[in-house]
Every structure is written in structure tokens, then in C-alpha cells.
Amino acid sequence: MLKNIIEVESLSKSFNISSKDPGLRGTLKHFFKRETKRIKVIKNITFQIKEGEIIGFLGANGAGKTTILKMLCGLIVPSEGSISVSGYLPYRRRDDFLKNITLIMGQKQQLIWDLPPIESFYLNASIYDIDKFEAKRRIKKLSDMLEIEDELYIPVRKLSLGQRMKSELLAALIHKPKILFLDEPTIGLDINSQRNLREFLKSYNSENNATICLTSHYMKDITSLCNRVICVHNGSISYDGKLEKLLKKLSPVKEVLIVCSSEKDANKLAKSGFKVKNKVKNEITLKIENRNVSSSLRTILNNYDIEDLFINEPPIDEIIEKILVKNKYTF
């Protein structure tokens, strides 16, 4: 039985945010009497994460995903509730805890801009008390995995975004962290670089049994890496469970394209009580509820002359996009 490596209970975070009316009047009012509001951005959330799991945090911009990651890695202090990561209170930032985690933010960098990445790697190795010999070995291994051996000696400012992101990953992983917090790690990368990065994360996870908490706006990141997702909506958790289950829940029907042997059969099938999406000559697309798929197909195959049949999986990208962009679904 795998143990929980992250335990969060009734966690909340509030921020004081000042607001200002537009125009000169608003500016003067803001200068003399500043109005601040206390906004609860994370509301009483509870979840556990097991060692080795890859979890995707889903939600629209401003839903609170990044704030959750910041609390988990100890960057910010929670306002209420309890949080334990690898047995530590993250916000105390004990050295032993910090040596176990890493945070990668797709939009922020820690590499020294004017120097080649290798300098930052050795610097990080030293900060994490890794001796030079071991550091060299790890840099070699990780640069092989990330395919950036040729870029190690080129100043960071001369690298492409993808090469920089891979170098950031290497810098963040040189101490072999057991828990990775990744905030949109593939942002701005081209499709190839995204795929390589995902492959790398998968192998890092399986080799080191590392736990990965990930936020991303790219559907592929979520679908190819995460078995479990936590949907965040307005600072609360609206879903926590298997990705498959979420997709089934959000898309309860399957689309079945049936090619009948004649148009006559297709017309007959269209009038048989199934929900028809469209019909073109002898091809008919039916919408069948997930739970009725097998029985419905049996009926169709037994009663109609069928040439071919295709079952379309739920349109994952569209569904996740609705969660990410439009916050359409609450559960």
C-alpha cells in the first residue's frame, strides 16, 4: 500500500488586494484612502497524494491552481488548515524538505542569463551539497535524457525557448527531488519539445518513483501524464479522481458511426428509436449512452445489415478545454 506523501486538510489562503477606480479621481482617492479587500483564493480544500502519483491540477486562469502549488512547495504560507509534504510543514522551509522538492515555473527562470547553463548546474549542485564528481555524473545523465548535451556550454540568452526549458528542468532536477511541482512546464514550447518534455517526465517518474504535481493548459500534458486530476474552480476542488472517470462523467455518450449495406437499412435504423446525430446516404451516426453501448450494438448487429462500424471516443480535448477555459463544468 503506497503511503500518502502529501496531505492537505481544510486548506485556505486569503490575500489582501487593493482596488483602485479608474481616472484621476480614482488615483487621488487611492492615494489618500486605500481600499483593500481580503479575498479568499483557496477555500477549504482537502486532498491526499500518494508517492509516485502524477496529478494534474485543472482549472481556468485564476482558479487557484498555482496558489495551491505555491503552498505545497512552501513558497507561501497558508491562511488556514493543515498541510504536510513528505512529513514536513512546507512553509518552514527546512533544508531536508527543500532538498526533496523542486518547483518549475514555465514562465520563470533560475538559470543565469549571461552564462552557459553548465555554470548554473554546478552552482545548484553545490547548493544542494552534491559533490563535483556526482554532479558531473548527474548532468551527463540528465542532459542525455533531455538531449541537450550540445547546449550546455552556450550562454542561456542564446538558447531557444525549448532548450532553455530543458536546461531549467535539468537545473531543477540535479538534486534528484522526490516531489516535483510543475507550473505550466510546457508553456510556449513547440509540439516536439512538449512531447520530449512529457516523455522525460514520464521516465523520471518511473525511474525515481517521483511524485509530480502539474498544472497545464495543454490537454496533451494532462492526458498523457496524469491518471488522476484535481479540478479547481473558484478556489475549491470541484473534482478529484481518475481522468477517465471525469471524461465519462462529462461526456456520458459515445458517437457510433454505422455504415449500413444500403440506404434503405440506414433509413430503417434512423427510425428505430436511437438518437441520430446525422445521416448521409448509407452512413448514420448515433449517439448512445456509455452504459448502453454494448446492448445497443448487439441489437443493431442482430437486426441490421452492417458493413462497418466505428466507435468514437469522447472528445477529450474539447472537454478539458471547457474545464480550462470556460469553467463550464462544476460537479
Add this chain to the structure above:
Amino acid sequence: MSKIFTLLKVQYSNMLEYRVEIALWAVSGIIPFFMLNIWTNNNLNEAININNTMLSRYFLSVFFVRQFSVVWVVFSFEEDALLGKLSPYIIQPLNPFFRYFTQHIAEQITRFPFALIIAIFFFLFNPDSIWFPNLIFLFLSFISTFLSFLIQFLIQSIIACICFWTEKASSIERLFFIPTLFLSGLLAPVVSFPKYVKSWIYFTPFPYLIDFPANLLSGNKTNISGGFIMQILWILLLFPLFTKIWYEGTKKYTAMGS
């Protein structure tokens, strides 16, 4: 210690990338030479019983002390904190202030040859003021300049941490620069100050930032043991204050911009 050494090596490599900028910064620190000109052209030194040669040496020493004790941590830290660049460093097992500390030391090492060239030019125009400081005094002035740097670094780091609360801590530093400018010995030797100012100024950190190390280097009369004791006392007072404000400040950190 090896972490700090590695940091220093990396920061030095980084600073070498900016050597032209650093040379210009070194040149921009020639205020003491203007002040020397004002003092000698108006015979102001006669009132404080320091001859022209000693005054020249004092202001050249001020230039050197300033070159190796100038601190700008508040500006870098504020930018990093407000733009969220601090976030990756705050969750590393090394206080991020060590990065700024080694940046300063690396910058000082990079500045050294430029400061030396400026000093050679100074001697070309003022051959009377050429002197070779006694090795012991050279060593003591080196130590006191480093202590002066530490005091200024701690003061600015404390001010920098205020940005966890106010976001614009650098404006406080600008306010603090006014007494530093007038009371540290940058514009005039502290010995020339009115008697009532001298009665309290030695209880503040200001005379130990420039005047004390500059007097040691130039060979002017100064209270050596008293100066060192006050420098160490100020460091002992400021360090716990810094650790406290850092600890409380990071609780307020919101990792903005990320």
C-alpha cells in the same frame, strides 16, 4: 563555505560579462575628487589643520573605500521580489541573500583593476600625494572597508525586506542615502564637522562607513580600536535584526508575478 565559494566563482564569471558597465560604474564614483577640488580651491582644509597632501590622500582613500563598500542589494532584491524571480531561490537550501552578497563581492573584485587605473591617473595629476601605506594600516583599512561593506549590506538588506510589506522599499533606501552622503565622510572628513555634530555622530554607523576606513588608509589620525569596536557592534546589532525581518517577511511573501 564551499557553496559560497562556488557562488562567488559563478558570480565573478557573470560580472566579467558586464566589465564595461562596471568600469563605467567605477568612473562614476569620482565624487570624492570633485570634493577634493572644492576643498583645496577654497582653502577649507586650513580650518581643520589638514594639509593639501593629506587631504588628497583622504579623498583618494574615500574613493577606494566607496568603490569596495558600495551596496545596491535593495534594488536587485526589490525587483526580484516584485517580479517573482525570488521564488526559485527562496525554496533552495541557501538563503537568497548569499546570492546578492557574492554578487557584490564579485563586482568589487571586477572593479579593482579599474579603481587602480583611476588611482594611477589621480597620482599623475597629484604627484605630491603619492604614498605607500604601511602594510599593517593597509591590512586594517582592508578589514574596516569590508566591515563597512557588511554594515551597509545589512542595513540595505533590512530595508530590502521591508518590500515584503510595502513593495517599494527602495524609496526608504533613497531617504537613508541622505544622511549617508552627508555624515559618512564622503563629502567632508568627519573631523571637519561642527562640535555638536561630532558629539553624537560617533554613536551612529555613518562615520564607520567611509571616514574611519579612509582615515586608516590615508594615514590620518583616527581612533583605531574604537572604530573597529563600533563597526563590530553595529554588525552584531544589525544581523539579528536582519534575520528576524527576513523570517517575518518571507511569511508575507506572495510570490507575485508567477
